[in-house]
Amino acid sequence: MDFREVNFTRKGEVPLTLKQVDSIYWLGRYTERVLTTLKVFMDVYDSQLDSNFDYAKYCSDLDIYNGFSSLEDFCQRYAFDRNYASSIISSMNRSYDNAIMLRETIGSDSLSYIELALRRMEDAQFSQTPALIFQKVIDNIMAFKGQVFDSIADHNVRHILLAGLTLERLDMYLRLNMNEDKVAFECRRLSHSIERTDINCDRLALQKVCGELCEKSDFMDNADKMVLLQLIDSLFIKIDMAA
Secondary structure, rough: OOOOOEEEEOOOOOOHHHHHHHHHHHHHHHHHHHHHHHHHHHHHOHHOOOOOOOOOHHHHHHHHOOOOOHHHHHHHHHHHHHOOOOOHHHHHHHHHHHHOOOHHHHHHHHHHHHHHHHHHHHOOOOOOHHHHHHHHHHHHHHHHHHHHHHHHHOHHOOOHHHHHHHHHHHHHHHHOOOHHHHHHHHHHHHHHHHHOEEEEEOHHHHHHHHHHHHHHHHHHHHHHHHHHHHHHHHHOOOOOOOO
């Protein structure tokens, strides 16, 4: 992100620097990446011995590096390899790093749920029943989201985080061809959350995304889906705060 040293202050709220805004946004994205990925991945991991899961296509759909030698290798390294930048545990680590930076902003209770999710993810690697531990990771992330929206009064923190969460979910849903109704719902929620922050985003890109995803029923089969993904990722290329 390209950010300048600007403070935003609203009466009764803690000033946010653009660096903090950037961290809040990426805390949302990485946390949602772990959550959505685990929901898809749990069944694959649990049934890998008799699964026909096409991990090469999965990697292609998510635009991540496929250096795996087998489905078993994929399941182990995609979940637990800290040296693989696209692994689930790498995303969980980045979520935790951002949460640590925001300790004073999101509160120690919210931070503790992210820390617990990371610890459970580490535990899963050595468990005989990792899918059960994955569910605990999901539970802790859901508890984190509930804690944030229940305890943080600053509307910018809540809605910037929600924008990051929702944008990541939209990206994942599009790449994995998930339910169209869910995509349209998340698209409306993204627009709703952005409108309630003081962030300046690319409004033209937002209008194009919302127009395509909320008004057209064939976007999943549209050759322009990659264009939509690029537009989604460009919404916050430069985070700025409204005057």
